[in-house]
Amino acid sequence: MNKTISANNKKNAGETDFVFDYSPALESTDMVKINKQNKLFINGKWTSGKSGKFFDTINPANGEKLAELTEANAEDVDRAVKAARKAFEGSWSKLAPKQRGRYLFRIARIIQERSREIAVLETMDNGKPIKESRDFDIPQVAAHFFYYAGWADKLEYLFNGRNVSPIGVAGQIIPWNFPLLMAAWKIAPALAAGNCVVLKPAETTSLTALLLGEIIEEAGVPPGVVNIITGAGATGAALVNHPDVNKIAFTGSTEVGKIIARSTVNTAKKLTLELGGKSAHIVYEDAALDQAVESVVNGIYFNQGHVCCAGSRLLVEESIADIFVTKLKRRMTSLRVGDPLDKNTDVGAINSAGELKKIKGLIANAIEDGIEYYEPEATTLPQKGYYLKPCFFNNVAASATICRREIFGPVLAIQTFRTPEEAIQKANDTTYGLAAGIWSEKGSKIHKTAQALKAGVIWANTYNKFDPSSPFGGYNESGWGREGGRHGLLPYVEVK
Amino acid sequence: MAGLNGMNTTVAKTIKLYIGGAFPRTESGRSFPVYAHDSKKVYAHLCRASRKDVRNAVSIAKSALAGWSSRSAYNRSQILYRMAEMTEGKRAEFVETFVQTLGYSQEQSNGAVDQAIDAFVYYAGFADKYQQVIGSVNPVTGPHHNFTTPEAVGVVALLCSDEFDFGQLVTRIAAITCSGNTAVVLLSENGAAVLAPLAEVFATSDLPGGVINLLSGFMDELYLHMASHMEVDSICCDCNDTKIIATVKEEAVHNLKRVVLNSPKEPGLQNILNFVEFKTVWHPVGD
Incomplete structure (x- = not known):
């Protein structure tokens, strides 16, 4: 899927417009034999x-x-x-x-x-x-x-x-x-x-x-x-x-x-x-922000968000919420959505028409409810197949459907918090308990948070890591x- | 001693429920008689706990959970050992209760008390060790420190066996609480008079109120309310009525409570494993 992606939707003062062109780098399907x-x-x-x-x-x-x-x-x-x-x-x-x-x-x-x-x-x-x-x-x-x-x-x-x-x-x-x-x-x-x-x-x-x-x-x-x-x-x-x-x-x-x-x-x-899960990704104000942005992106947009432990709720400390969301938007503009066989593709196809319809329905309902919505405008989707732009909802109430229900797609719900106690309370405010992420440069705060979270897998200063030797499963x-x-x-x- | 004893005017102890570290009567005002073994002589009137008592006990157990599970393992261990000490101190009362209400011989009664003390001591000794036995540091590929630790499941409801077995009861309670869970225990009608001395053991062992809650009542009336309660995280069913087991499993599905069946009667590691949840934590290793 060759497409043009503008690196920035809006030109900042002093910056020049520049455009990346990605040549298609399709993986060959020669070696695959599929029985009819x-x-x-x-x-x-x-x-x-x-x-x-x-x-x-x-x-x-x-x-x-x-x-x-x-x-x-x-x-x-x-x-x-x-x-x-x-x-x-x-x-x-x-x-x-x-x-x-x-x-x-x-x-x-x-x-x-x-x-x-x-x-x-x-x-x-x-x-x-x-x-x-x-x-x-x-x-x-x-x-x-x-x-x-x-x-x-x-x-x-x-x-x-x-x-x-x-x-x-x-x-x-x-x-x-x-x-x-x-x-x-x-x-x-x-x-x-x-x-x-x-x-x-x-x-x-x-x-x-x-x-x-x-x-x-x-x-x-x-x-x-x-x-x-x-x-x-x-x-x-x-x-x-x-x-x-x-x-x-x-x-x-x-x-x-x-x-x-x-x-x-x-x-x-x-x-x-x-x-299922509705896992929270907690970002404290003392986190390594750029790494945390990468982690949040990986947490929710990896595998089109079709991940039971997807970090589908972002809890970001209020003092850094604006800068974090700005960085997140910027990063999302450079996510390449398209042909899964293209080696450049970051976000592939939604698994089925039925899933796509379900996810779109949940997004439409949340937009109708007036929740602040963002998707990278310049990102284009292929004409054929089942695709969706990665997106998020900001300032989501804890009671909102998109904050409670597992969407199983590239849809992030963002909330803020002021204290570690509030972060933990909000993270645990779910019927699920599969995974959680914590971002902080302070070890003691990470351990305190990790102990208090009711989830089977805790990723501290990382997310979506898996290994055969590492137990996986939820509360x-x-x-x-x-x-x-x-x-x-x-x-x-x-x-x- | 608890029992009424005919013309003997020794003051008999009123046996009440044990909820939140206090000894309330059932809010329902109901009771049921417990008879001296093989007789029609009333030994005591026990509280017939209601649905509301169950709910109160669960709420209190939930409130007690954070405090108890965050106590140090060493402290939980000390408190469990204290329970063994208090049980020994109340040996005569336990024996009297078993002889009077269950028809045990002195030897059998003392044997039951010994089993209970053994169970308390066993789990007192396990409270700060099982983590090392069943936890792990996992050799993941890539620069990450990764470890798995057992944690309390939460509020555990215990439906006791109709065949009273003091050793099993204490094994269960000690195993459940040694890992930081809190418990709501519905004693079977048979042997429920043990509630009095057992509750006093808990009340005098520096155990925070609400960690262990004891109810007497009718299993048929109450099991459903324990199995369906959304704040109960795990339910252990020791009674062997297949209808009750099937209903408990069915009701547990609402919030996917962990259902524990056929847990060993004797002290052992499996009884701890049945009431823990594993948490795995990852952290990068690097500059």
Whole structure:
């Protein structure tokens, strides 16, 4: 997406107008092969769905159809769960833990080897900038498998003095914002602990999960250990409600998380939920302001704001609010929105037409309510595909919808505060509790704030950092349990 | 001693609720009789707590949370150890209560008190150690210091087992509070007379008011109000009625309370793990 971006909307006194022209730097799609029609990966085989129904997966960058996916029905789910059960009781549990680990290491290595291919496919199916899928998502996927591979034969160190055993068959349902990374977060710890899984990727972003199925096949993982079924809500519900599933792991919205929690009430199924957030990014007046601006931009506009832990509320100390907002606006004018496959792109495509409509609706309502709105005027959007300018609302009341509801898009709500106590109170004034950011040059203030914030992940003088060894997950309505690190294994084991 | 005892005119203790460090009667004015074991002789009239008592207790537990969870681990440890001391000091009263209302032998009663004291001491000793056992410094890639620490979940509602087990009850309360949570405990009708000496243990252990709140009443009437309360962050259900468990799980979904089932009866690490939330903090390393 070649476009002209003016570095400044308004010329300041003494400055001359200057314009950057970016030549397109499109990543090649040569190495990606997409099957026109995709099957289900059950019991180590690619198999047709029993319903015979398919649905389309779209490239959000241009709205064009990429492929057709099988809509798995209850019968397909049952086949997948049976295959997982058989593998759990047979081949997988008979393997020495060391051997389990070997398979996971091998998967990690193949992902590294095929990383560019996977990254391009991820960007095509999801709409995220290639620089993110290439430099963040896929390296993290490989790292995640690599990290948990090493745990497979060390589970006796997990719980001091106690042995652990796997739970059995895990049904795993993942979202569309980090498609393959979420698959890795789910599959790697489950397999390392000796479980077998049925994974259902999101209906708009299943292609890399299916590619992972190929990689798992290539790695020689025994049939049935990992089963991948595609479909939408009904397929997920069939998986959640299958009587022979021992554990459900879900990442997605709080709304759906609650539906899943309710549907497991009369069962002994274990449940972990990674749900929504409305995370606060606190900037104290003694912060390194330019770095904080970068962090706020990264916090909310990374991955088009399709991030459960997005720093969607900015709490800035009143004394620096004006200068901070000015700097933020200036920075936003240089964000490049456009073709996700362009290596220059900072903000890619919104994942689907439905999401775009939802986000636009929330923005329109807030504008109608008279809340001060900003978007970089000079930024242009591609004609085709699903795009949105990064934007913010300033001086937002705590009761405003855009301050309370998870928008899951590039929309920031800005509030001010006068004291650390007020910042903490406002940050904690949410039903969620996933993440928070703190910017200050004073260590004691950072620690005090970090201790008082009710959130599972605190980024101090940084934001949106992730690592396989670092536990991730939220307080309150942001979910149950942690993923990543040693703590991420706990939901996948029984303690003896 | 608490019980009424026929012609003996020894002053009998009125057993009330324990909320916010005080001993109020139920606001409802209702009571239910507890009988001397295997008899129709009234041992005491216990308060039949109401929905409003539950809500008062939860509000007070919420207010007490910030203060208790920010106490030093060492201080929480000292207070839990103090509870063991006070329990020992009130051994005779506990034994009398168990013998009279549950028909325990002297030996059984003393055994139950021993278990409770062991649990208090165990968690007194764990209050400043579990963080090191279950927390971690995480070797992230890139120049960041990254660590994970357990924190209190918040207000924990405890629905006690219908089969009274003093060791289990104290294990639960000590494990919940040692990590900084506050508790609202609904005792089962069976054994609820223990509320009197147990509340006095808490009231005399330098425990801030509101950290532990004890209610007696009817499980069937009150469990729903505890499970549905939006300020309860976690609910531990020790009663094994499948209908109650299913309803608790269903109601917990409103605010995604953590639901704890099948927590071990004996003291151990798992009981702490069940009532903590993990927080991970990142900070850059650099100039």
